[in-house]
Amino acid sequence: MPTANSTATSNAPGTAADCWQVSTKEALALFAFLSLCAFALVLMLGNPLVIWLSVPALFLAASYPFTKRFLALPQAYLGVAFGFGIPMAYAAHLGEVPAEAWWLLLANVFWAVAYDTGICDGRP
DSSP, X not given: OOOTTSHHHHTSTTSXXXXXXXXXXXXXXXXXXXXXXXXXXXHHHOOHHHHHHHHHHHHHHHHGGGHHHHOSOHHHHHHHHHHTHHHHHHHHHHSSOOHHHHHHHHHHHHHHXXXXXXXXXXXX
């Protein structure tokens, strides 16, 4: 059986050597392009509240990859980052963000923490 450092493993299909490699500059350019595309979609809604909510949403999404270095429970941040679409959806549909949306966001945070920490992995 090959070990993690063996030639057979490092040359196997699906390893990093087979993946498309991008430079840091290319990754940042792609991030900027996709962020602008997403913001264009938000602008098409024409709702000022959704436009303003997209600013913290961008910050949450962009900063999440760094949370494992600084936070003891990055899963909570993940729940906020992924769930921030909840208040944005309410704002787009109702023109306001009722308390119900924030409760749903909080529930999403708890779900993300439970799921991502392995509490919901199905083991007895």
